Amino acid sequence: MSEILNEILSANKKYASGFKSKSELKSPPKKHFAILTCMDARLDPAKFAGLAEGDAHVIRNAGGRVSDDAIRSLLISHKLLGTDEWFVIQHTSCGMCCVTNEEIDKEFGIENESKKIDWLTFEDNKKCLKEDLEKLKNHSLVPDSIKIHGLIYDVKTGFLEKL
Amino acid sequence: MSEILNEILSANKKYASGFKSKSELKSPPKKHFAILTCMDARLDPAKFAGLAEGDAHVIRNAGGRVSDDAIRSLLISHKLLGTDEWFVIQHTSCGMCCVTNEEIDKEFGIENESKKIDWLTFEDNKKCLKEDLEKLKNHSLVPDSIKIHGLIYDVKTGFLEKL
Numbered sequence: 001m002s003e004i005l006n007e008i009l010s011a012n013k014k015y016a017s018g019f020k021s022k023s024e025l026k027s028p029p030k031k032h033f034a035i036l037t038c039m040d041a042r043l044d045p046a047k048f049a050g051l052a053e054g055d056a057h058v059i060r061n062a063g064g065r066v067s068d069d070a071i072r073s074l075l076i077s078h079k080l081l082g083t084d085e086w087f088v089i090q091h092t093s094c095g096m097c098c099v100t101n102e103e104i105d106k107e108f109g110i111e112n113e114s115k116k117i118d119w120l121t122f123e124d125n126k127k128c129l130k131e132d133l134e135k136l137k138n139h140s141l142v143p144d145s146i147k148i149h150g151l152i153y154d155v156k157t158g159f160l161e162k163l
Numbered sequence: 164m165s166e167i168l169n170e171i172l173s174a175n176k177k178y179a180s181g182f183k184s185k186s187e188l189k190s191p192p193k194k195h196f197a198i199l200t201c202m203d204a205r206l207d208p209a210k211f212a213g214l215a216e217g218d219a220h221v222i223r224n225a226g227g228r229v230s231d232d233a234i235r236s237l238l239i240s241h242k243l244l245g246t247d248e249w250f251v252i253q254h255t256s257c258g259m260c261c262v263t264n265e266e267i268d269k270e271f272g273i274e275n276e277s278k279k280i281d282w283l284t285f286e287d288n289k290k291c292l293k294e295d296l297e298k299l300k301n302h303s304l305v306p307d308s309i310k311i312h313g314l315i316y317d318v319k320t321g322f323l324e325k326l
Binding site for chain 2: 002004005007008009010011012013014015016019022023025026027028029030031032033034039040041042043044046047048049050051053054055056057058059060061062067068069070072073075076077079080081085087093095096099104107108110117119120141147149155156157158159160162
């Protein structure tokens with residue numbers, strides 16, 4: 001048995017023992033919004049944005065990037081589950097910043113051109129976020145009615161800054 | 164100004180005001196593991212798995228599916244940031260269950276065969292999770308040394324069940 005798995009199951013037992021008040025939560029987010037942010041361990045979106053269970057969708061990947069899969073999730077969030085406001089939240093000191101696709105390919109020993117991966121690295125926080133917001137707003141399946149915001153989370157202060 | 168944005172910024176101000184103890188957290192997850200789970204609003208992985216800021220990567224998408232982007236994130240998590248144990252946590256009453264790609268395409272008015280999207284819907288919780296774990300374990304860039312676990316979160320009880 002894994003030690004980490006034991007820790008998780010033990011924490012989960014405590015959590016579930018006080019769960020009764022949450023058992024009737026519904027699938028569609030109560031506050032009708034979704035957050036897309038980074039997987040970074042320092043980020044707890046429920047805490048830094050004040051979410052309770054049931055409030056909002058939270059999508060996370062390396063970089064908080066507007067990847068095809070993040071778009072899939074946001075489109076589902078809107079069309080099937082009624083969100084109409086989306087927050088893309090990237091952050092300072094991100095591991096995807098200031099490294100290149102080539103460097104990561106090299107780490108994995110990927111040399112064959114056809115096997116190279118777009119790791120969605122980036123060079124500049126604000127530029128990256130702006131481009132991602134444009135990509136999302138211009139996507140053919142994203143309705144103009146969706147309110148889309150961009151924010152940067154500062155891992156040194158815990159503050160969100162609107163782009 | 165959006166009402167939801169105001170709410171988020173106000174909650175964030177409170178969070179950041181007590182942030183000092185977290186300002187020295189490092190990028191690599193302290194507990195060397197990553198969780199992949201669903202974006203569902205009812206799920207708070209930090210709470211249900213007992214995570215503090217800095218402990219673990221959290222990746223989330225519609226369904227908690229092992230998508231290409233989730234694999235990208237997990238590979239980065241391991242190779243660049245040192246995680247060596249991954250938990251794929253899907254859940255009961257998921258919005259991606261028991262709906263078909265065709266039905267979602269129809270919602271979006273997608274008729275052209277070449278524009279159809281794989282929304283990563285599924286029919287059965289355990290079958291889906293098993294297939295996703297196999298996909299992850301068999302991926303050419305995932306080392307055999309990574310410990311990979313599958314769990315199902317019950318949204319009615321808050322309990323995690325190991326597959």
